[in-house]
Amino acid sequence: MTETTRAADLDRLYDLFDELAARVGGPRRLADCHGRMDWPDRGVYFFFAPGETRASSGQRRLTRVGTHAVTEGSKTTLWDRLKQHYGTGDGSSAHPHGGNHRGSVYRLRVGEALVEHHGLADAYPDWGTSRIPADRPRAAVRDEEYPMERWVSSYLRHQPFLWVGVSDAPSSTSDRARIERNVIALASNYGGPVADARSTDWLGRHSPNAEIRAGGLWNVEHADESHDPSALDTFAEYVADAEPL
Structure with missing residues (x-):
């Protein structure tokens, strides 16, 4: 073509x-x-x-x-x-305005780029893993990843879409x-x-993909x-x- x-x-x-x-x-x-x-x-x-x-x-x-x-x-x-892309709302007492990047590829990809762009790999060692490692408590990982989930929510929620x-x-x-x-x-x-x-x-220029x-x-x-x-x-x-x- x-x-x-x-x-x-x-x-x-x-x-x-x-x-x-x-x-x-x-x-x-x-x-x-x-x-x-x-x-x-x-x-x-x-x-x-x-x-x-x-x-x-x-x-x-x-x-x-x-x-x-x-x-x-x-x-x-x-x-x-x-x-799934929107994430959580006000009603989430533990993680309001966060989300679950393991249930949204869009959230995953945006978070990966933010981690790469800002040199945050050490702060988010499990971001992008399909399953939380068995030796790490799920609640602790979710708490650890919450600031990034909020950041991703803020980024995605203000993009116009059809x-x-x-x-x-x-x-x-x-x-x-x-x-x-x-x-x-x-x-x-x-x-x-x-x-x-x-x-x-x-x-997206900072994506690992x-x-x-x-x-x-x-x-x-x-x-x-x-x-x-x-x-x-x-x-x-x-x-x-x-x-x-």
């Missing part, structure tokens, strides 16, 4: 984001959201980097793509997944999985020419793939049916 074709598809993707924003009433921030809002049961979400825009158009720059329920039988809803309802059945071949995979492949710069250059102070540093998205999976342009047609069909919360 030529760079001219990719550029045209990127322009179309961002125009679809503009249409989606108009249909749902504009982007939201997790800081302003809650589970009582009329979220679609299933969907795809798109986070944008605050203060970063495309040089060619001034449109907000995409920074993270995600979905949920791509395994048969999964009951996870769109808000379930967004709530969502589109995609109500097909949970499956790795669902339209949700297809849209997620192809939008990442299209927007990522990993392994190819740079489009929509990231700012020099974008936190080359796919994030070079790709410019908080996504690792699908960053090295080629996109299928017809997936944008699928995305456009769901955007046309999008409604405000």
